[in-house]
Amino acid sequence: MQQIIVFTLLTTNIFCACNDKVANDTKEGIIFKSDTTKQQKMNFKETIDTIEKRVVDLTAAVDLFNVKEFINLFESPELYKSDALNFLSTDSNSTQQKMIAIYAMQKLPANEYINFFIRMTSMYLNDSLADDYLLLLVIAADFSSGSPIIRNYDNNEVVIALNKIKSDRKTSDNLKKWIDKILSGKSWKKMEERRRDNG
Numbered sequence: 001m002q003q004i005i006v007f008t009l010l011t012t013n014i015f016c017a018c019n020d021k022v023a024n025d026t027k028e029g030i031i032f033k034s035d036t037t038k039q040q041k042m043n044f045k046e047t048i049d050t051i052e053k054r055v056v057d058l059t060a061a062v063d064l065f066n067v068k069e070f071i072n073l074f075e076s077p078e079l080y081k082s083d084a085l086n087f088l089s090t091d092s093n094s095t096q097q098k099m100i101a102i103y104a105m106q107k108l109p110a111n112e113y114i115n116f117f118i119r120m121t122s123m124y125l126n127d128s129l130a131d132d133y134l135l136l137l138v139i140a141a142d143f144s145s146g147s148p149i150i151r152n153y154d155n156n157e158v159v160i161a162l163n164k165i166k167s168d169r170k171t172s173d174n175l176k177k178w179i180d181k182i183l184s185g186k187s188w189k190k191m192e193e194r195r196r197d198n199g
Contacts, residue, residue, distance in 0.1 A: 044083035
């Protein structure tokens with residue numbers, strides 16, 4: 001399942017052809033539309049539970065955009081950022097639920113998304129986040145935020161966080177190799193080339 005999700009993440013340019021009702025393709029990524037009416041803040045955990053029940057088995061991230069509750073979170077990530085971080089640090093929440101929470105944060109402004117990543121890195125280093133796959137997810141996700149971690153590979157805070165992850169004994173060899181590619185700028189170069197090829 002993880003390989004399918006990662007492949008989907010890294011080829012998100014195909015999303016714009018999947019659901020014209022909720023997506024407009026732009027050079028910076030994909031902007032998803034929802035009801036712009038101001039909404040009362042929802043209970044984050046209850047909302048994630050509802051989303052999970054509706055998608056059941058999350059094999060393609062784009063399926064989340066068929067769920068109204070997910071779109072509401074996705075359109076207001078700054079409102080739910082603290083809730084998402086608390087949710088991610090809670091052991092009783094499943095990996096799939098945490099994946100949904102990460103996807104819901106994809107529309108954060110770049111600086112806020114980098115801060116979100118740094119906070120997740122701290123959780124990982126302090127053993128509050130056991131699975132480095134979730135770190136891979138927050139680094140790779142690309143359907144609205146324009147890959148701010150990969151794009152800002154030379155940002156000092158990003159460099160420090162990535163090196164800390166790479167140095168941690170829990171980190172898998174595959175993630176360490178990918179971090180090397182990110183820090184070298186190769187990952188961002190490939191993403192730019194793919195975007196140009198896809199118009």
